[in-house]
Amino acid sequence: MDVSILAINLVNGLLWGIILGFAAVGLTLLWGVMKVVNLAQGEVILMGSYVAIILFTQYGLSPLVGGLVALLVGLVAGFLIYWALLHKLVGKVEKITLKIEMSTLLAMFALSIALLNFYYYSFGSEPRGFGLWNLGLPFIRVLGTTIRTNILLADALALISVAVVYLFLDRTILGKSIRAVMQDAQAASLVGINPVKIKLLTTVLGIGLTVFSGFMVLLFEASVTPEIAHKYAPLSFVVVVLGGLGSVVGSLVAGIIIGIIYGLSKVVVSLFNPRISDPVALSTAFIVLILILLFKPEGIFGRKR
Amino acid sequence: MRRYGVSKYVTAIAFLVIGLIVGAVIAMSSPGQVVTTTVTQSKVVTVTKTITPAAPKTTTQTTQKPTGFAGTIYIGTTISLKGKFAHEGEYALNGFKVAIKWLNEVHGGIKVGDKVYKVELKYYDDESSSQRVPELYSKLITEDKVNFLLAPYSSGLTKAAAPVAEQNKIVMVSHGGASDSIFKQGYKYVVQTLSPASTYLRSVVDLIAEKDPNAKVALIYENAAFAATVAQGAKDEIQKKGLKLVYEKPYEKGATEFGSIINEAMAAGADVLLGGGHFADGTALVQQAWQLGWKLKGIGIIVAPALAEFKEQLKEAADGVMYPAQWEIGVKYSPEAAKKLGIEWFGPTNEEYIQMYKEVSGGGTPDYHAAEATAAILHLAKAIEVAGSLDSDAVRAAFNKVDIMTFFGRLKVDPATGLQIGHQMVVVQWQSGEKKIVYPPEAAQASPIYPAENWYKR
Numbered sequence: 001m002d003v004s005i006l007a008i009n010l011v012n013g014l015l016w017g018i019i020l021g022f023a024a025v026g027l028t029l030l031w032g033v034m035k036v037v038n039l040a041q042g043e044v045i046l047m048g049s050y051v052a053i054i055l056f057t058q059y060g061l062s063p064l065v066g067g068l069v070a071l072l073v074g075l076v077a078g079f080l081i082y083w084a085l086l087h088k089l090v091g092k093v094e095k096i097t098l099k100i101e102m103s104t105l106l107a108m109f110a111l112s113i114a115l116l117n118f119y120y121y122s123f124g125s126e127p128r129g130f131g132l133w134n135l136g137l138p139f140i141r142v143l144g145t146t147i148r149t150n151i152l153l154a155d156a157l158a159l160i161s162v163a164v165v166y167l168f169l170d171r172t173i174l175g176k177s178i179r180a181v182m183q184d185a186q187a188a189s190l191v192g193i194n195p196v197k198i199k200l201l202t203t204v205l206g207i208g209l210t211v212f213s214g215f216m217v218l219l220f221e222a223s224v225t226p227e228i229a230h231k232y233a234p235l236s237f238v239v240v241v242l243g244g245l246g247s248v249v250g251s252l253v254a255g256i257i258i259g260i261i262y263g264l265s266k267v268v269v270s271l272f273n274p275r276i277s278d279p280v281a282l283s284t285a286f287i288v289l290i291l292i293l294l295f296k297p298e299g300i301f302g303r304k305r
Numbered sequence: 306m307r308r309y310g311v312s313k314y315v316t317a318i319a320f321l322v323i324g325l326i327v328g329a330v331i332a333m334s335s336p337g338q339v340v341t342t343t344v345t346q347s348k349v350v351t352v353t354k355t356i357t358p359a360a361p362k363t364t365t366q367t368t369q370k371p372t373g374f375a376g377t378i379y380i381g382t383t384i385s386l387k388g389k390f391a392h393e394g395e396y397a398l399n400g401f402k403v404a405i406k407w408l409n410e411v412h413g414g415i416k417v418g419d420k421v422y423k424v425e426l427k428y429y430d431d432e433s434s435s436q437r438v439p440e441l442y443s444k445l446i447t448e449d450k451v452n453f454l455l456a457p458y459s460s461g462l463t464k465a466a467a468p469v470a471e472q473n474k475i476v477m478v479s480h481g482g483a484s485d486s487i488f489k490q491g492y493k494y495v496v497q498t499l500s501p502a503s504t505y506l507r508s509v510v511d512l513i514a515e516k517d518p519n520a521k522v523a524l525i526y527e528n529a530a531f532a533a534t535v536a537q538g539a540k541d542e543i544q545k546k547g548l549k550l551v552y553e554k555p556y557e558k559g560a561t562e563f564g565s566i567i568n569e570a571m572a573a574g575a576d577v578l579l580g581g582g583h584f585a586d587g588t589a590l591v592q593q594a595w596q597l598g599w600k601l602k603g604i605g606i607i608v609a610p611a612l613a614e615f616k617e618q619l620k621e622a623a624d625g626v627m628y629p630a631q632w633e634i635g636v637k638y639s640p641e642a643a644k645k646l647g648i649e650w651f652g653p654t655n656e657e658y659i660q661m662y663k664e665v666s667g668g669g670t671p672d673y674h675a676a677e678a679t680a681a682i683l684h685l686a687k688a689i690e691v692a693g694s695l696d697s698d699a700v701r702a703a704f705n706k707v708d709i710m711t712f713f714g715r716l717k718v719d720p721a722t723g724l725q726i727g728h729q730m731v732v733v734q735w736q737s738g739e740k741k742i743v744y745p746p747e748a749a750q751a752s753p754i755y756p757a758e759n760w761y762k763r
Contacts, residue, residue: 012564138595
């Protein structure tokens with residue numbers, strides 16, 4: 001086996017895995033705290049990509065500004081989604097039953113269809129992106145691999161964001177309240193935590209981060225089509241299950257693991273048949289999902305129930 | 306409780322908005338399907354709408370030989386005037402009209418033995434649906450009694466029409482079906498006017514082999530039937546010309562990120578990039594090759610670079626990129642070039658063609674879909690004249706003898722399969738933001754830039 005090819009794929013897998021892990025942070029929060037399975041994950045990610053694209057192509061704003069606006073739009077979207085879709089279903093209830101879970105699942109499913117078709121209607125199926133834009137140099141060479149600086153920018157932003165979210169949940173009162181509701185909503189309300197406030201905050205944070213990750217997905221992929229939603233949504237679920245429900249660090253680690261497994265299996269399968277290496281490598285992620293569900297259903301960083 | 310009350314309205318409004326969006330989107334996105342269903346239901350009504358445009362008009366306009374025609378040759382086809390090929394269909398229809406006009410008015414009709422026949426086109430709208438095609442072709446043969454057939458646009462629809470032509474033993478000329486597989490079914494009556502998919506990158510490889518016999522080629526293409534056929538054809542030509550293929554990789558449909566693939570190809574030392582698939586992946590591939598600083602002498606990509614959006618998205622990175630085209634405005638095929646090759650010239654010159662197209666279409670400019678369509682009728686007309694008969698078997702045999710040059714290029718079919726072997730794809734290169742035909746020499750309007758300096762010396 002050619003060592004350089006192995007290095008290239010491992011580095012690329014790692015870089016992609018960080019993005020993947022960050023994209024799943026919002027999902028793991030919503031799922032962990034509110035038992036809301038965000039079936040619109042892929043479409044919410046795309047929201048961030050398209051906000052940045054519109055600002056770049058229509059208004060000529062730097063993608064960096066676009067990324068920031070994407071985050072703000074995401075926070076507002078989280079606010080709207082909570083009041084429009086989730087509050088009535090989960091806001092006032094103390095214990096989230098299976099029935100409620102199914103209702104939120106359907107609500108998010110409806111949102112995913114509405115958003116996806118909205119994207120097709122407004123942006124078409126053509127790829128859109130930042131063209132030849134890059135921050136400073138277009139590429140740098142690391143470990144025998146040439147990497148687009150846009151990818152490094154995306155990874156840096158993702159790592160910083162994960163760190164900020166982790167510190168927020170770990171160190172601030174609000175963050176601790178979120179974790180308290182995640183562990184036991186009833187007990188949390190007994191000690192004076194307003195569950196509605198926490199659920200609203202979680203949705204705003206969860207959707208906001210997911211939309212923000214769309215900006216990084218765009219930087220990584222160079223261009224997006226509405227189809228991308230179908231690539232990132234299933235992988236986000238794998239990452240959440242592997243990392244453990246509600247665990248931000250788990251999400252990042254799981255993303256990196258999936259990315260590296262993907263890169264590695266691509267190299268291995270290529271040795272036998274390059275024509276099928278991509279699809280087989282992608283399916284290994286789901287084989288991992290099955291194995292995790294069978295042998296460690298709580299995930300790497302999840303709590304045993 | 307107050308908040309609960311407010312949220313009720315917010316919820317209601319949000320659902321209303323979402324409902325409206327969904328409704329609007331459904332209304333916008335489904336007409337294709339709806340139309341298909343209604344059409345299937347009202348089959349009879351739609352089918353009886355036989356339109357024979359241009360032809361009657363042509364007859365009244367033809368004053369030079371009012372009584373000279375011994376009869377009319379009917380050519381039947383379906384055209385995609387609705388559905389996903391509506392755009393291509395419109396060009397094809399105008400292309401047909403130009404050919405009919407030229408044959409009847411300029412050429413003075415098709416000469417069959419000592420008689421002269423007028424040509425008329427009979428067509429139906431296939432609505433870009435392969436389900437409609439067999440039924441419409443049967444109708445053209447059995448009810449409209451057409452003498453010859455032209456295939457519909459696209460390989461998919463051509464595959465649907467071919468069995469009908471074959472069963473009824475009627476010659477069918479393909480103008481928009483590039484797939485090689487059509488001609489591997491053992492059909493005896495189907496012939497091809499355009500270049501098959503397997504030859505798409507052949508001209509690009511030939512050009513590179515002439516300029517740089519030591520080129521190290523990376524072949525990166527979409528893992529789909531069409532692109533894989535193109536890639537196989539390129540591979541054969543690379544071997545034939547003695548170039549080195551240092552890297553080969555098919556990528557998944559819809560791929561946008563090419564980091565590892567490009568890195569692998571760079572590690573393999575490739576300095577020429579060939580491949581592509583559709584617009585999105587082809588553009589992304591070139592974009593990332595540029596952003597990753599890949600020093601390339603030559604780049605040949607199918608499909609994507611032909612579109613203006615390619616240049617809009619890639620700006621200076623588009624320069625130097627080559628793509629193969631069946632035909633392009635500005636090709637220089639001429640009666641003189643035909644003479645040099647020792648073959649006969651048939652049909653209008655390129656200037657005459659563009660002028661006639663403008664007249665027929667009401668000011669339009671032809672693209673390659675139109676040119677293919679025109680060339681198919683010219684090809685058929687020549688075969689009928691060579692055969693001296695309206696019998697399909699005789700005309701099919703005559704196709705094997707036809708070796709002509711037209712405004713579209715050289716036309717000659719493989720006797721056994723009907724596959725086009727005379728026509729050569731032209732190579733177009735983006736040069737300083739403009740498309741220039743650079744190969745083959747008899748069609749070229751500029752010389753190729755190789756190595757592409759903006760890509761290689763950076």
